[in-house]
Amino acid sequence: MNLTKHDPGTEMEMDMTPMIDVVFLLIIFFMVITDMTQQDLEDLQLPMAIHATPDKPTPGEFRPVVNVDINGVIKIKREQYFDPEKPDNYKMLREHLADVSRNMERDDKNPKLPGDALLIRADESSAFKHVQKIMEQCGYKGIQIWKLQLAVSTPEDKKDK
Amino acid sequence: MSMLKDIASQESKMEMTPMIDVTFLLLIFFMCTLKFKTLEGKLAAYLPQDVGVNTSDAEPIEKVEIMLQVIEEGSKYMPFEADRKLWDGESKRYVYGSDRRIRYTVGPMRTFDLEELGKRIATMTEVGGKKRPATIDPRKGITYSDVAKVLDVVLTAGFEEVTFVGSYEKQ
Numbered sequence: 001m002n003l004t005k006h007d008p009g010t011e012m013e014m015d016m017t018p019m020i021d022v023v024f025l026l027i028i029f030f031m032v033i034t035d036m037t038q039q040d041l042e043d044l045q046l047p048m049a050i051h052a053t054p055d056k057p058t059p060g061e062f063r064p065v066v067n068v069d070i071n072g073v074i075k076i077k078r079e080q081y082f083d084p085e086k087p088d089n090y091k092m093l094r095e096h097l098a099d100v101s102r103n104m105e106r107d108d109k110n111p112k113l114p115g116d117a118l119l120i121r122a123d124e125s126s127a128f129k130h131v132q133k134i135m136e137q138c139g140y141k142g143i144q145i146w147k148l149q150l151a152v153s154t155p156e157d158k159k160d161k
Numbered sequence: 162m163s164m165l166k167d168i169a170s171q172e173s174k175m176e177m178t179p180m181i182d183v184t185f186l187l188l189i190f191f192m193c194t195l196k197f198k199t200l201e202g203k204l205a206a207y208l209p210q211d212v213g214v215n216t217s218d219a220e221p222i223e224k225v226e227i228m229l230q231v232i233e234e235g236s237k238y239m240p241f242e243a244d245r246k247l248w249d250g251e252s253k254r255y256v257y258g259s260d261r262r263i264r265y266t267v268g269p270m271r272t273f274d275l276e277e278l279g280k281r282i283a284t285m286t287e288v289g290g291k292k293r294p295a296t297i298d299p300r301k302g303i304t305y306s307d308v309a310k311v312l313d314v315v316l317t318a319g320f321e322e323v324t325f326v327g328s329y330e331k332q
Contacts, residue, residue: 020184023185030191030195045254047306047309047310049204052204054201055202070255124256124304125254125255125256127302128299132325139208146208149205149206150308150312152203153201154201154202
């Protein structure tokens with residue numbers, strides 16, 4: 001009966017290839033579905049509006065976003081641009097908006113003005129004065145962004161959550 | 162010569178462990194950063210173009226001005242269980258209850274009801290065959306949510322151009 005015989009000298013090796021294949025496939029899957037454009041959007045509770053147009057940015061589209069949290073802290077691409085606790089008279093925000101304005105396409109009717117819209121996302125309970133301050137900065141010379149979009153959630157959004 | 166033969170016959174093995182470690186780390190990173198795409202909506206609005214250098218030659222059309230005033234602030238409550246646990250009395254997320262009262266004023270008309278406001282302004286969208294712009298004038302204490310609701314009503318009523326009045330509040 002040779003079946004019970006076991007040679008302890010024989011090295012047992014696991015075949016790693018299928019596991020590595022599967023892991024690579026998983027990585028590729030997660031890389032594909034992770035949408036980096038969503039990094040601009042802070043986790044905020046948006047107010048609900050029934051007749052809002054759905055926000056579907058095309059990949060690679062130039063879409064400036066400004067986030068305002070409930071305390072009035074302004075964040076753009078995860079970076080803080082204004083904190084009401086440490087007011088800097090909106091200097092950082094203005095510089096950023098001037099950059100954004102320069103990169104915008106010109107308006108068809110008035111080539112002096114930028115033609116793209118600025119998306120403002122604010123928490124539903126944040127005071128509107130914070131948003132008005134952003135609007136004020138938009139009116140400065142060298143910025144002159146005049147098209148705005150206010151982010152809201154739609155009834156379908158709420159159903160999903 | 163026999164040495165060369167020895168080397169050739171040896172099975173060359175790549176050390177796989179570090180690669181598998183890195184691969185797993187990458188996998189964990191992507192799994193952690195995964196956030197499912199949420200579809201949001203947006204409401205279009207404009208800022209007054211006649212501020213600053215640019216001035217338009219178009220003849221002025223009478224605007225429909227909607228003023229928002231807080232009459233009763235209303236109670237604040239935590240809508241999310243996680244926030245309720247974290248809440249230290251201020252700074253965390255909250256929403257206003259249904260006892261919040263906002264007064265909407267359009268010319269001589271005053272109302273607390275958004276539906277009524279919508280019906281009223283729906284009759285004011287045009288003057289002499291020309292589309293009238295609407296202006297939202299939020300006063301002290303108005304939140305983003307209050308403005309978004311009014312903007313929603315104004316756009317639904319048929320206004321195409323909605324602007325905002327400048328800030329009344331000092332920082």
